[in-house]
Amino acid sequence: MFDQLRQRFFTEAGRNKPARVEPLLPSQVGELNLNWTSHFNTPALREHIEEFSGLSLRVSGHSDYIIGDNWRRRREIGQITETRTRYQRLLLVDQLVAEFARRNYKLVILGHDEQNDHQEFYTDAGFEQLERIVYYEKSDMRILPLAEFPPVSMETYRHTPAQVNDLLAVDNAAFPWLWWNSQAELNFYQAQEGVTIYLAYRKMPDGTRQPVGYFGFTLYDRWAHLDRLAVVPGLQGQRVGAYQLGYAIGLMERRGAQRVTLSTQLNNTRSQALYEGFGFHRVKSLEYSLVGKWLHSPSAG
Amino acid sequence: MKLYSLVFTFNKKNCLILALLALLLPLLLTACGGEDPTATPTTAVSDTTASTAQTTAAQTTTATTSSTASSGTTAAAPTAAVSPGSTTSAAQTAPAATSTPADPAGTPFAVSTAGVPASPTPTGALNPDQQILNMAGPDVNTFDPALSSDTGTSFVMRQLYSGLVTLDKNLNVVPDLAAKMPDLSAGSTLYTFKLREGAKFQSGKEITAEDFKYSFERASDPKLIAPDGASALPAANYMTDIVGVREKLDGKANDISGVQVKDKYTLEIKLTAARPQFLAKLTYNVFFVVNKDAVSKGFEQVDGSGPFKLLEYKRDQFLKLGRNDNFYLGAPRLSQVNLALGANAANSTVLYDQGKLDLAGVGASAEVERALDPGGTLNKELVVKPQLNLFYLAFNTHARPFDDIKVRQAFSLVVDRPRIARAMFENKVKPASGILPPGLPGYTGNPGPLSYDIGKARDLIAQSSYRSPANLPHITLYSTGDPLAGVLQATYKEAFGINLEVRNYDLREFQSGLSQKQFQMYLYGWTADYPDPENFLRSLLGNSSPYNESGYNSNQFEDLMKQGDQQTDMNRRLEYYAQAERLALGDAPLLPIYHEVSYTLVKPYVRGLEITPAGVWSLKDVYILR
Known part of the structure; x- marks a missing residue:
């Protein structure tokens, strides 16, 4: 006779186990059951734990674990990247958050899958939505000619010390604290395959030049994703962004892109107006939330 | 053997x-x-x-x-x-x-x-x-x-x-x-x-x-x-x-x-x-x-002849049985049996701990680990019994893409059964290599023709009529809510880069969809009605069986089963059935996954x-x- 598959194996295993949490050491990675959906394989996780020492924990004697690191290589923002546990999530998350706090992190953010897979758990644990990220797509490469060009010139980013300083200065001036790029993130980003970065400079009356913006995009197979578009605060609304965007799309098209995508924050209405003016349309199905928990007062940022 | x-x-x-x-x-x-x-x-x-x-x-x-x-x-x-x-x-x-x-x-x-x-x-x-x-x-x-x-x-x-x-x-x-x-x-x-x-x-x-x-x-x-x-x-x-x-x-x-x-x-x-x-x-x-x-x-x-009669039944809630005083072997000693159903049956181990249930099937849960400890108090209350059953993944051989034997074989080859038994069930089940469970006459313990091999699976997809996983139609996996479905979803994503849809039905809906042969692929199980290989092989794969929902129909399989039936020598009979089993495993209408221990x-x-x-x-x- 037919027999139903048994659900109880999963739902009950591990309940009521007495648990003690300890740091996960690189040498213990082989003892874990890294399952199919893990971001890591054994050597990758070992390397990860060596890089972010003390930010991954496990339940002593069991294969329940939590993996933490720095969010976008920011030293003051932690990330919960992955948990694998049946009943000890609360314990593991509490301990990792405490560890981040001990290290003076200001904020902990959830990795994308972690947030999707355990939404209710994290809501109960006091995590909240920090940003809503909206997604835009432009399915052609047409741009309208700009009526008036701002007096800026574009320069390829070549990773010189001067450019690095300029870019980080623009970045931190243009974006809110949460979205600042760290130097480590910038180094990581510019080394990725298909990435192009340009800096925008304005000529000053005294002959010097001042960095006023930058953009970066990644070229994929016949499409490009605009990762960053920045304009320093004093010049926003003066078409510096529009100029850069037109410039970027032109570059992308020359390199074979047939469509462009990007994402921005829901509350950044000015940037949305710019993109919509360029023929971008919102793709609601790809929107998501950034969820996290402040460890100190948000004003500390 | x-x-x-x-x-x-x-x-x-x-x-x-x-x-x-x-x-x-x-x-x-x-x-x-x-x-x-x-x-x-x-x-x-x-x-x-x-x-x-x-x-x-x-x-x-x-x-x-x-x-x-x-x-x-x-x-x-x-x-x-x-x-x-x-x-x-x-x-x-x-x-x-x-x-x-x-x-x-x-x-x-x-x-x-x-x-x-x-x-x-x-x-x-x-x-x-x-x-x-x-x-x-x-x-x-x-x-x-x-x-x-x-x-x-x-x-x-x-x-x-x-x-x-x-x-x-x-x-x-x-x-x-x-x-x-x-x-x-x-x-x-x-x-x-x-x-x-x-x-x-x-x-x-x-x-x-x-x-x-x-x-x-x-x-x-x-x-x-x-x-x-x-x-x-x-x-x-x-x-x-x-x-x-x-x-x-x-x-x-x-x-x-x-x-x-x-x-x-x-x-x-x-x-x-x-x-x-x-x-x-x-x-x-x-x-x-x-x-x-x-x-x-x-x-x-109900007017049956069994030891108990039906007192009351509420679907998904409870069923009550009462003693049959007319029972021909003498009335049973129990005056009443209360069977909790549906949500009332959830958390049965907690209810057992609280004394609200007198017996509870616990699976490979923490209670089993507790109870397996010889010094523990629950140790004397645990009964372990390997079951004559099989839990399997079946492919509808009449529906795309599983009408192509190479696709069925490829989908069988990427499932790592020992790993499922180890990682998901903590070795509290026995990974299956064949259709017949250990303990059943005719069980061979042979590894079977399709053992875990991702490279071979990808080759088979390339040789199939679809040529590439990208050309496979949308595939839906049906189950009665088993987490194994999620594991398989991830397995196929990793092996072929395809997104399997999982649909979970309650048993009645599932059984109904199943008998209408609507399912492309599904997870189900079979428990022995009597200890004979025929009960598994012919019930699940015979061309005249009402339970052959995968639609497997092989003349060679039928011939081997028939030859087995005709043998008066038990060993020879089992040999024919073993050949039939091996043939069916190669044709891959279903993939045996594990045998349960209760x-x-x-x-x-x-x-x-x-x-x-x-x-x-x-x-x-x-x-x-x-």
Whole structure:
């Protein structure tokens, strides 16, 4: 006779186990059951734990674990990247958050899958939505000619010390604290395959030049994703962004892109107006939330 | 396999001694005043329920596997001994002798010496007010035994109804409503059953041979519509060895010509050919006797012949059974059985801890780990029993893309079964390599033609009519809510980069979709109805089986099964079935994933419960002793 598959194996295993949490050491990675959906394989996780020492924990004697690191290589923002546990999530998350706090992190953010897979758990644990990220797509490469060009010139980013300083200065001036790029993130980003970065400079009356913006995009197979578009605060609304965007799309098209995508924050209405003016349309199905928990007062940022 | 052949040679060589023993033992027993139930082997064992008859937690799984193996062989041994028997009389005595050594064949049945083991004698005074058993279980699909096809329903059927013969705790066939094991004649194709006189339905009406003839004809009547609208009746899987059942199923006959009433208590069953496994098949629900007068009024009020009657049923909530005072082996000691269903059955281990349930199936949970600790308090309450079952992933061979054998093989090759057993079930199940479970006669333990190999799987997809995973159509996997579905989803994503959709149905919806053959691929399980390879192979893969939902249809497979059926030598029969199994594994209509081990917590005051490898328990002999 037919027999139903048994659900109880999963739902009950591990309940009521007495648990003690300890740091996960690189040498213990082989003892874990890294399952199919893990971001890591054994050597990758070992390397990860060596890089972010003390930010991954496990339940002593069991294969329940939590993996933490720095969010976008920011030293003051932690990330919960992955948990694998049946009943000890609360314990593991509490301990990792405490560890981040001990290290003076200001904020902990959830990795994308972690947030999707355990939404209710994290809501109960006091995590909240920090940003809503909206997604835009432009399915052609047409741009309208700009009526008036701002007096800026574009320069390829070549990773010189001067450019690095300029870019980080623009970045931190243009974006809110949460979205600042760290130097480590910038180094990581510019080394990725298909990435192009340009800096925008304005000529000053005294002959010097001042960095006023930058953009970066990644070229994929016949499409490009605009990762960053920045304009320093004093010049926003003066078409510096529009100029850069037109410039970027032109570059992308020359390199074979047939469509462009990007994402921005829901509350950044000015940037949305710019993109919509360029023929971008919102793709609601790809929107998501950034969820996290402040460890100190948000004003500390 | 090894164990089996040892037992077999022993039987063959010592056939005479066995037959003599069989004749002498009952005589000896009667001479010594055989009323004492503890003098008979069967009752002596069942008296010591949770400590010796079943494996307790302290013993290892390996130990229980081998004990099942030997119980499986003893169950099959008599049939092997029957067939080569040169004379009909040898064939008649052998099965009764080996399966029920204490059966005084031919004498009237006193309760203590009946073929059905009598209730164990309580070792203390029973409090009649305490005889209530609380347990949890899956919901029932129907109260009609002719339509029952799953374990949850079968469990309730087993309490409400009964048939000519039944399986004892070691899965040996023993008489039930039959007064003794049948006489065989006409080359082992004609079975003559003498019914137990005076046995009654719960309403008080006496059960006669006519009732059996009516019940068999009703079960194979094409007008009997299953609740899920399926036209294929379970009878098509279990009854077709009987002459005339095919004609009846096809609507070409009004009665079953092979079932004849000789007199009020004598029933003759004629088979199309000798079938050593027929008596074992006869223990299944579809052969249970029903009362014509009650059936005509529907199954709202069940009038069966089992030890319990139906008191109350609320779908998805609870089911209550009450004692049948008319039961022919004497009323059971339990006055009531409460079965929690649906949400009420969730968290059964918590309810067990709180004392709200007297027994609970716990699976590979933390409670099992706790209970497996020999020093723990739960250790004595855990009963471990490897099951004769198979949980599998099936492909619909008539639906795209699984009409392509290469795609089925590729989808089989990427599933790492040992890893599933290890990572998901913490090794509390046995990863499957074949269709037949360990302990079943015919189990080979061979690795099977399709073992985990991702590279080969990708090659097969490239060679298939689809050429690339990107060209595969959208695939939906159906299950009854098992987390294994999610694991497979991830497996196929990783192996082929495809996004499998998973749909979970409750059992009724699932069964209904299944019988309409709507599912592209699905997860399901099969538990032995009787310990014979045919029960797995033909039920799941035979081209005339109502349960062959994958639509597998192979002439070569059918030929091998038929050749197996015709063998009188048990070993040769098993060899043909093993070839059929191997062929089917290569054709990949289904992928065996694991065999279950049952872990059941039983309160120490629950006595007389036998947990068998076939998963369906009888509560007939259970009592509460606090």
